[in-house]
Amino acid sequence: MTFLLAALIVAVTLVITFWAGRRNTSASDFYVAGGRISAPQNGIAIAGDYMSAASFLGITGLIALNGYDGFMYSVGWFIAYLTVLFIVAEPLRNLGKYTLADMLVYRLKDQRVRTYAAISTIVISAFYMIAQVVGAGALISLLSGGLLKASVAIPLVGVLMIIYVVVGGMLATTWVQIVKAVLLMLATIVMTLLILGHFGWSFSNLLGAAEAKNGADFLGAGLKYKNPIDLISLSLALVLGTAGLPHILVRFYTVPTAQDARKSVVWAMVLIGAFYVMTAFMGNAANVLVGKAAIETANKAGNMAAPLLAEALFGGKGTFGGELGLAFVTAVAFATILAVVAGLTIAASTSFTHDIYNGVIRKGQATGREEFRVARITTVAVGVVAILLGLLAQTQNVAFLVALAFALAASANLPVILFTLFWRRFNATGAIWGIVGGILTCLVLIALSPNIMGIDPADKTTGRHPIQAAPVFPLENPGIISIPAGFLFAALGTLVGAARRREDADEAFEEMKFRAYTGAGTDGTVAAHD
């Protein structure tokens, strides 16, 4: 039944893809659906992009196993959208065309910046993508009862995603995200209603049952995060990183105006907020109705909590209802992974084609047709690389890859975005130092952290730590050090580059500022420039 439902969802999304493919004729169509997506559609697609398998399966599992500490994740993931709304969404729409690099080059008038911004986009997307692909492989092999091995499931997801993006471009990707977001919300709402019915429509009763089963600790903080600094570091990366994630940023170029960008974020916040509030119900209910032991038996990290909960809520194991519930939630999780991976792929291939191929290699001389063709070839290449890296990283812990992508985005992209918008003296050298310094600091700290370094106990060969030595850097998430470092590098680079400052720099800043604040010259003109 799981296979039937999953096949049905895939069939529907493929129909959308081929429908979109016929409308997909220029580079602008491919990158940003011609900038013609409406605000509500884009908002739902942002939500679809964001509520990845890591959120839906991961957070439900974290709460089911660790209680309150798991729910704190949900809060940070949601609040991050205030940063996006207040600071980046509207100016980004006003200043850019297809990518973050467009905005930086518009202000800084230096094509070198384009290369570095593109590299940053590709690196961040890659970490996010590998995590999703590896998660997909593990999940599908688990759900098919070992029928499909991860080494088969990973290429399967990769090939489907390549088809979505190559054939349908951004329009199809957006619709796949919308379909997935609607299915996910539907599943979550139905499950939450069933949970509430089960516990006498009282959250207090649900928590009471969880406490009776696990002890009072379960309702308070501290079961998962022992070190407060680590928790604060993670929170910083989440709250500041979202505003620098390439696949979220690219979504602001799919709408016609800054007002639509703002409305999209508000739509996304309503959906994402409602979804994450419901994770508190689902996680605790999974703990009570399925039980920690059963969840851990299915998957140590708790990734099966949501599907198992659905099975329990719809009648239990072996019943028709239970099977249907399990199958539906599993199929939705599959759609979720496909949609998120497609969104990441399009962000990475847009950046490569538009910024590196056209911007740097062809010096902006490539025609729209050429760019379109190269974008499709790039997508296949990006997809193949993602599949290969996914296969290599199969045994790695995936949660840290996602948290790392947030930390990278907050350290490398956010300082440069903020300084570009608000600092008159900021220059190209500052942007390059900020991006490179932020990425390197982040990567080095991760390499020295307990994610990579540590001593595995001799009896448990989990292979969690590639380097068998005590960690040099104590925190799981480097944000608290690497984010300030990104700002520092950007500021230092600005001072170093001040001697070579362009004489028209002040004028460029004023022009950028006028356009960022007023939207002058941007209303609906995106498509007209092709």
Added chain:
Amino acid sequence: MTVSRMQSGSPPVRNAAYQRLVAERNRFTVIMTVTFLVLYFLLPILAGYNKPLMATKVFGNVTFGYVFAFAEFAMGWIMAAIYVARARQFDRLAQEAQQ
């Protein structure tokens, strides 16, 4: 380079509406951003350093931690609503600034 530019080559017009827009918008952004960051970081800080408070039951079995976390969601939605209302005024100023 394919980034679109302003249609005319002349420098953009700077009128009183534009000055007001920049001043008000900056002030608003700073106040909102600082407020939400402070309110948000209270959660991980309390969760890290005041575990007994987070585990205190406020009503029924609902702990302070859950009440606080749900309040963060409400804060997010309220601040977004305030921003949207204010942004409508900024949109009008932006229109005037381009006159």
